Amino acid sequence: MTDDASTPTTPATPAPESITTIACVGIGTIGGGWAAYFLARGYRVQAWDPSPEAGNRVRRLIDAAWPALTQLGLSENADPENISVHTDLAEALDGAQFVQESAPEVLEMKQQLLADIDAHAADGVVIASSTSGYSMTEMAVQAANPERLVVGHPFNPPYLIPLVEVVGGEATDPAAVQWASQWYEHLGKSVITMDREVPGFIxxxxxxxxxxxxxxxxxxxxxxxxxxxxxxxxxxxxxxxxxxxxxxxxxxxxxxxxxxxxxxxxxxxxxxxxxxxxxxxxxxxxxxxxxxxxxxxAGRSVPDLVAERDRAIIAVRQVIDQLRRDAA
The missing domain is CATH 1.10.1040.10 (N-(1-d-carboxylethyl)-l-norvaline Dehydrogenase; domain 2)
Known part of the structure; x- marks a missing residue:
């Protein structure tokens, strides 16, 4: 992780290099993939999901992703066990310095959940949604502090694909969008900061x-x-x-x-x-x-195909990274 002294902050917004704890709200396939990625980058993850099976599910997701993350390179403090799973949202958000929401794509659910996250997250903490289709303008209507809500749209699987599309809503503070973009870059992501909301993103x-x-x-x-x-x-x-x-x-x-x-x-x-x-x-x-x-x-199971896909993505990324280094 790199230090970026130019990152815009407010007195209540932590600098990206100071963050240690991340809340993952919703830990299905996308949220679990985010959790695995954050753990591999050395962060503490506090996860929330209402499903009683969420803990076992995210454990399987992390275990499946960890070999690929290891091959790509783990941060010094990476620990697949540095995660807690909560059914109480306030507990999951306690002490979190960034929030990644990855709940199912149901608009009314997103609106209420983002409002609840906003009510419990510490002042100044940026809240990002992994939504793949909704705009932040339509999701933020119930939040008391919509200025800190942004879209941080990943591509599946988020622990392997570097792309994140960042965009704010009509009520989002541009500084929050800029902060989120620099935060994801700090994490090692390839960030597209969109100039305007576009249905379905790019x-x-x-x-x-x-x-x-x-x-x-x-x-x-x-x-x-x-x-x-x-x-x-x-x-x-x-x-x-x-x-x-x-x-x-x-x-x-x-x-x-x-x-x-x-x-x-x-x-x-x-x-x-x-x-x-x-x-x-x-x-x-x-x-x-x-x-x-x-x-x-041809008889290959979904886990077989996932492992095959992950190996291919890693190989392609490594070749491309080398080509770019050679060209620099």
């Missing part, structure tokens, strides 16, 4: 477009689940880890770059290739997609 919207077209292709018998996956993993997916879709098309324009690309291929944008409206999720389409995934999995 990465989800791009992923959703691809997902919808894939469903149309299955629904129309144009491609199988395995063909769709291979078209990405052995095609454009190999270009995207280092250079995203925009820079990829820039290179496709040759010496003329993106300007040539747009001038030459711009007319084809009007070709009716893609269908961004979602297809009707019929029973037949559902069964086709499920069966296709089972066929592609």
């Amino acid at each position: 990465a989800n919207r791009l992923q959703e477009a691809l997902w919808r077209e894939a469903l149309h292709m299955v629904d129309n018998g144009e491609a199988t689940v395995e063909q769709i996956d291979r078209s990405i993993t052995d095609g454009p997916g190999l270009r995207w880890p280092l250079q995203g879709p925009m820079l990829t098309f820039h290179l496709a324009g040759g010496p003329g770059g993106m300007a040539h690309m747009l001038d030459h291929f711009g007319p084809s944008l009007k070709s009716p290739w893609t269908r961004l409206e979602a297809p009707e999720l019929t029973d037949e389409l559902r069964e086709s997609v499920v069966a296709g995934c089972d066929e592609e999995a």
Whole structure:
């Protein structure tokens, strides 16, 4: 963890380098992944979840994530046991210097929970939501102090994927957004600080477009689940880890770059290739997609596939990190 003396603070807002204790509110797949990541970075985690099985569930999540986190590199004080699980929200928030909320995507639940967190968290503590779809403007309506509420939207699994999209609501203090961005960077995350609220954020919207077209292709018998996956993993997916879709098309324009690309291929944008409206999720389409995934999995269990995914992500990240170091 690095010291950043330029981090904006108020008298009640702790500097990122001084934080020792984090509250994770909601410890399902995303919240549990966050908890594992915070533990690996050397923090104390106080977790809250109303489920009586939450403790066992988060323990399994941490145990599953720890080998990958170890391979990526643990902080000096990393300890997978440095976590407590609470059913009393006030207890989980007591002493917490940052809050990551990761409750289910139910708007009324988020509104009430964020208001409750705001009521119990210490003054000045920034509260971030992992929401993948709601804006902070619509979630913060019941909170007494909405100025400290921000979105810190991770990509799954948050213990491996570095991306976090940060944005505030209409009532959020810009200083809280700036603080949150610098906090996530302090943690080692790759942060996009959004200038404005966008439904679905950035990465989800791009992923959703691809997902919808894939469903149309299955629904129309144009491609199988395995063909769709291979078209990405052995095609454009190999270009995207280092250079995203925009820079990829820039290179496709040759010496003329993106300007040539747009001038030459711009007319084809009007070709009716893609269908961004979602297809009707019929029973037949559902069964086709499920069966296709089972066929592609070829007997590998979900834990088997998770372990395979984690190994691949780590390998890709390590290669990219080395390429960037060589280029520096």
